[in-house]
Amino acid sequence: MVDEQGALWFPAAHHWDGREEQHPRYIIIHGTAGFTTAQQVGNFFMQSATQASTHYVIGQDGTIVQCVHEHDAAWANGAITGLSGTSGDGHGNGHHDSWWDNGPNPNLLCITIEHVKPHEDNSDHLTDAQKQASFELVSHICQRWDIPARKADAHGGITGHYSVDPVNRARCPGPYPWDELFAYLDGEHMQINLNTPGISAFFSQAQGGAWHCTTPGHNFVIGGAILDFYRSFGGNGLCGLTHLGLPLSNEVGFGDKRVFQRFERGVLCYDPQRTNDRPPGASDTVYLMHIDGGPGQDPRVAALQTQVAQLQQQLAHTTQTPHNPPQ
Numbered sequence: 185m186v187d188e189q190g191a192l193w194f195p196a197a198h199h200w201d202g203r204e205e206q207h208p209r210y211i212i213i214h215g216t217a218g219f220t221t222a223q224q225v226g227n228f229f230m231q232s233a234t235q236a237s238t239h240y241v242i243g244q245d246g247t248i249v250q251c252v253h254e255h256d257a258a259w260a261n262g263a264i265t266g267l268s269g270t271s272g273d274g275h276g277n278g279h280h281d282s283w284w285d286n287g288p289n290p291n292l293l294c295i296t297i298e299h300v301k302p303h304e305d306n307s308d309h310l311t312d313a314q315k316q317a318s319f320e321l322v323s324h325i326c327q328r329w330d331i332p333a334r335k336a337d338a339h340g341g342i343t344g345h346y347s348v349d350p351v352n353r354a355r356c357p358g359p360y361p362w363d364e365l366f367a368y369l370d371g372e373h374m375q376i377n378l379n380t381p382g383i384s385a386f387f388s389q390a391q392g393g394a395w396h397c398t399t400p401g402h403n404f405v406i407g408g409a410i411l412d413f414y415r416s417f418g419g420n421g422l423c424g425l426t427h428l429g430l431p432l433s434n435e436v437g438f439g440d441k442r443v444f445q446r447f448e449r450g451v452l453c454y455d456p457q458r459t460n461d462r463p464p465g466a467s468d469t470v471y472l473m474h475i476d477g478g479p480g481q482d483p484r485v486a487a488l489q490t491q492v493a494q495l496q497q498q499l500a501h502t503t504q505t506p507h508n509p510p511q
């Protein structure tokens with residue numbers, strides 16, 4: 185995982201300590217309009233004469249330099265310029281995105297990533313190494329801070345510098361593979377979090393990163409590896425909420441560190457040794473259980489099985505002795 189510790193540290197001369205109790209909700213993509221390596225850009229931001237900074241710089245060789253801690257705010261995005269509205273696709277149309285209007289200084293809400301682009305007009309396309317590093321870094325920042333892993337809107341997300349400053353930075357970042365980024369984030373990296381629209385209506389934060397379901401009748405806690413599974417299961421819609429529904433129990437232990445947890449539309453098992461169920465090639469520690477038998481069985485299924493057996497008996501009896509024998 186690319187994390188704060190994994191990057192080369194070039195402390196910037198300027199930043200704001202903390203975020204004035206704001207939580208990062210946006211990732212802003214930039215191009216450097218000059219320079220040839222991430223280390224050069226890191227050195228530039230270390231000079232006190234440079235009245236700007238950034239959290240990260242990604243070189244054309246994929247090197248990641250960090251200049252400001254994520255929990256601090258960088259001097260990265262300048263002032264909000266232009267008319268309020270919907271920003272352009274990077275070519276600039278004179279409008280900044282209107283959600284910046286009533287918020288605090290955008291720098292308090294943003295984590296900023298510069299991409300080395302030697303041409304002063306930012307016309308360079310990302311190299312493959314740069315693109316790979318950028319996608320992974322964006323994905324991990326989204327996970328660390330529960331930032332929506334999608335195109336920015338009023339709730340948060342990912343956009344370019346032009347979203348804030350369409351007058352002076354219409355060409356920042358210049359070409360960036362947005363569609364590819366969002367497809368990448370949508371695919372195996374699709375994860376819901378408490379900021380995902382629709383999720384906070386059902387869940388609130390509990391201790392240790394767990395989620396507490398706030399819907400009456402479903403007041404259970406989802407945590408650990410089962411929560412990780414729930415947050416990405418299905419890979420579309422609202423993931424676990426769409427495909428499994430709400431929890432019907434807390435975790436229930438059944439020996440050997442195994443637990444199961446019932447949901448409206450399925451039972452999840454945490455079984456790190458795969459002692460309960462080991463189909464060929466299986467290695468996931470969390471999986472859907474069989475619900476027609478075994479420890480994860482829904483008690484309603486057993487009741488239905490009994491009912492079915494009784495009906496089958498009745499049916500057999502009826503077939504043998506017709507109520508209306510031929511006269």
Ligand SMILES: [Zn+2]
Pocket residue numbers: 213214215345353356357
């Ligand atoms: Zn910029």
